Amino acid sequence: DAKTTQPNSMESNEEEPVHLPCNHSTISGTDYIHWYRQLPSQGPEYVIHGLTSNVNNRMASLAIAEDRKSSTLILHRATLRDAAVYYCIAETSGSRLTFGEGTQLTVNP
Amino acid sequence: NAGVTQTPKFRVLKTGQSMTLLCAQDMNHEYMYWYRQDPGMGLRLIHYSVGEGTTAKGEVPDGYNVSRLKKQNFLLGLESAAPSQTSVYFCASRPGQGPYNEQFFGPGTRLTVL
Numbered sequence: 320d321a322k323t324t325q326p327n328s329m330e331s332n333e334e335e336p337v338h339l340p341c342n343h344s345t346i347s348g349t350d351y352i353h354w355y356r357q358l359p360s361q362g363p364e365y366v367i368h369g370l371t372s373n374v375n376n377r378m379a380s381l382a383i384a385e386d387r388k389s390s391t392l393i394l395h396r397a398t399l400r401d402a403a404v405y406y407c408i409a410e411t412s413g414s415r416l417t418f419g420e421g422t423q424l425t426v427n428p
Numbered sequence: 429n430a431g432v433t434q435t436p437k438f439r440v441l442k443t444g445q446s447m448t449l450l451c452a453q454d455m456n457h458e459y460m461y462w463y464r465q466d467p468g469m470g471l472r473l474i475h476y477s478v479g480e481g482t483t484a485k486g487e488v489p490d491g492y493n494v495s496r497l498k499k500q501n502f503l504l505g506l507e508s509a510a511p512s513q514t515s516v517y518f519c520a521s522r523p524g525q526g527p528y529n530e531q532f533f534g535p536g537t538r539l540t541v542l
Contacts (some may be wrong), residue, residue, distance in 0.1 A: 355531075361534030362432075363471065364517045406470065414459060414525060415486070416480055418471040 321346040321409035328423040330398045339392040339422055341407030346387055352411050353382065354392045356403040357421070366392065400428045407411065429454050432534035434519050440540045449480045449504040459522040460502035461486075461531065462494060464515040465533050471518060477502055478525070483534030509541045 324408040331337040343352065354366040367374055367381045369390070374381040380393040394401055404421040435450040442507075451460065458479050463471040473486030477496040491513060494507045502521075506513060519534040 353530075360536075362520070362535065365530035368530070400443050404470075410508075415461070415473060415476055416531060417473070417487075418463075420470045 321350055321411060323354040323407045323409055323419055325405075325407050325419065325422045327420065328425065330425045330427060331394075332427050333399060334396050337394040337397045337401070337424065337426075339405050339424065340389065341391070342389045343407070343409040344388045345408045346386075347411060352383060352387075352390050353410060353416060354379070354382065355406045355407070355408070355416075355418070356401075358400075358403045363410075363418070366405070368385075388414075397424075397426045399428060400427050431455065432519055432532050432538050433536045434517075435536060438538050439534070440542065441506075442542050443510060445509050446505070446507050447509065447539075448506075449517055449519075449522075449539075450503045451534060452500055453502070454500060455521060455523070455531070455532065456499070457521035458499075458524040458530070460491070460496065461520040461522070462502065462504045463518045463520065464513075465490065465518060465536075466515050467496040474504065474517075481524045485525075490532040491520055512538065515539060 355363040357363040369381045381393045396400040406421040408416050432453045461476040462474040465471045469479040472488050475494040477483050483494045495503045517537045520531045522531045525527045
């Protein structure tokens with residue numbers, strides 16, 4: 320999988336939008352961009368994925384740069400339950416995901 | 429659907445003991461995975477399977493063996509446990525090939541090796 324770079328940690332206030340960045344400058348044209356999150360003491364859960372176009376679902380939005388070298392996960396209104404480690408993955412193989420260190424998101428009340 | 433379940437939830441072993449972790453999924457998924465997560469770190473892939481009867485090595489396979497005799501089950505074995513294998517183990521499954529498919533994770537097994 321292409322290498323991704325994320326900030327170690329970010330903070331947000333409750334009910335404010337959160338923009339979590341991810342750089343993947345070596346991504347290939349067929350790599351999908353996945354986001355997973357891991358709540359404390361739980362297994363990771365899927366958040367969203369995309370290839371070229373921006374994507375929205377009930378949990379979040381994914382904005383992908385035109386050159387695909389970076390992407391941003393957007394939580395529109397952060398809640399305390401969104402405090403988690405967020406992983407950005409650029410998948411090459413089609414059969415396995417490589418998890419990095421992720422971004423620890425803290426949400427302040 | 430129960431999704432992905434893992435047995436046991438917790439286990440304490442002594443160095444040199446053996447054990448098997450069981451992962452089961454009821455979603456008819458082709459792909460299954462075993463990860464380990466050490467404190468403060470991301471997940472590292474141990475072994476994975478792309479179908480019944482197949483297995484493949486991941487990033488950190490040494491000291492572990494796996495079997496996928498039935499499509500719904502993926503077993504992870506430790507033949508001779510070492511303190512370095514103290515970790516939280518997560519199992520996951522995925523519908524099949526295709527980088528657009530999401531992985532579904534189990535709740536984890538916390539293993540301590542003394």
